Amino acid sequence: MKFKTVKVGNLRTNCYIIFDEHNGEGVIVDPGDEAAKILPEIAELKVRYIIITHGHPDHFGALDELKKKTGAPLLMNSGDNWFFNPDRTIKEGDEISFGRVTLKVLQTPGHSRGGVCLYAPGYLFSGDTLFAGTCGRTDLPGGSAEAMAKSLKKLAQLPGETMVFPGHDEFTTIQQEKERGTLG
Ligand SMILES: [Zn+2]
Secondary structure (H helix, E strand, O other): OEEEEEEEOOOOEEEEEEEOOOOOEEEEEOOOOOHHHHHHHHOOOEEEEEEOOOOOHHHHOOHHHHHHHHOOOEEEOHHHOOOOOOOEEOOOOOEEEEOOEEEEEEEOOOOOOOOEEEEEOOEEEEEOOEEOOEEOOOOOOOOOHHHHHHHHHHHHOOOOOOEEEEOEOOOEEHHHHHHHOOOO
């Protein structure tokens, strides 16, 4: 498994392009804006899915254009589907496979009702649930501090060496966030 990060839009959302370097199959996670910046990065890839970690505009701004260009189906949790319908909903324990890569879905509500993280051994793509040194805000519609606390407890169960790639800013690890007290 390999991945690239493209920082897009005013909020510098991390759009991740995760792929199997052996057969070029991949996914786009959180195409927040600036399709023109994302397209060259997927030129050599066969995009199998577009995944949205949660339904906030800074995570799906370039969705329409990328769907048109790739024909890939949209996957997201049904908790955030108030703005449009995904082609397939994803929930806790689901596996998203492309090439030899499998991403496991962890449902992590709190920042929004339908927030998910994507896990492969060693890697967590955490959307706006967990950042380096803090968690996502819980005061937006559908947010819940209680749900967030439970979600962070769930993430604390992952191996400490797991590298965390959030929806904004820089990466961290589960161990580091445990030590900082971010995970409760
Ligand atoms: Zn958000």
